Ligand SMILES: Nc1ncnc2c1ncn2[C@@H]1O[C@H](COP(=O)(O)OP(=O)(O)OP(=O)(O)O)[C@@H](O)[C@H]1O
């Protein structure tokens with residue numbers, strides 16, 4: 380658990396971080412969002428003591444970080460630096476191996492871990508392992524930066540705009556990979572992002588910052604349903620909030636499980652027997668936002684939910700609308 384209390388950082392006359400307090404539970408993902416220059420990176424940098432606070436305290440698992448030996452603190456915290464920050468004179472493999480080497484893992488274990496991470500982040504180990512950062516595209520460098528931070532499976536991960544330089548397809552893939560690893564390992568994460576969709580997709584809670592302060596912090600759905608007047612409301616956006624609320628829910632939550640008459644599974648698609656039309660079914664991993672889009676597209680009252688080739692239920696339009704509706 381990370382406990383931050385009254386954290387403040389002044390650079391001369393500038394107060395970059397102003398009396399910030401929050402808590403991140405074990406295994407939780409907190410997103411830190413806000414406009415450029417509001418103090419997000421400075422907050423992260425105080426958590427692993429890249430800079431010292433002017434005031435306030437940070438405790439990780441109950442220990443004041445000022446009392447923890449610096450090396451021990453840093454080895455336990457993965458850090459994805461804004462703008463990548465790879466060591467330029469080290470190969471990709473050596474960059475990823477930074478923390479495992481400091482922890483004196485044996486060679487074979489390090490090699491295996493580097494290969495595993497490169498594959499996970501869609502970089503061919505044979506092609507990329509021996510390259511230098513300057514020989515990589517921005518997005519490839521960014522993936523190496525994330526792999527490096529996760530190499531030794533730290534219990535705390537600080538990520539400063541980790542997926543910013545990626546195209547939407549690669550980004551979505553990496554977000555999914557990241558989410559799966561984070562869940563499996565129960566990593567405690569603070570994620571800085573400019574992308575509200577990314578925040579809603581990955582975070583359990585979101586903190587909105589402005590001019591060094593946290594204006595509102597809470598579960599994603601709360602922020603959408605009850606944003607504070609002013610900056611938060613503007614930042615979170617009201618136009619598509621119903622759709623964003625839907626994106627926080629999975630189809631399994633509202634699927635009616637009973638057998639559905641009139642549909643038949645045929646070659647991976649579902650055929651509506653009355654009209655003879657083929658319908659692309661929903662899968663259990665789909666969100667209600669995806670369901671809403673498909674319901675509109677199909678002009679349907681409900682869509683079939685198919686799991687492992689079996690028709691397991693229906694998702695009804697009226698139930699989708701109810702979840703996205705104001706209270
Ligand atoms: N080392 C420093 N010396 C002086 N001022 C600094 C220093 N680091 C940050 N600042 C100032 O502190 C404020 C907060 O900066 P910070 O980097 O935390 O913002 P940010 O929220 O991460 O912004 P961005 O989204 O652009 O990355 C800014 O006004 C910045 O100019």
Ligand SMILES: [Mg+2]
Nearest residue numbers: 419420421461
């Ligand atoms: Mg920053």
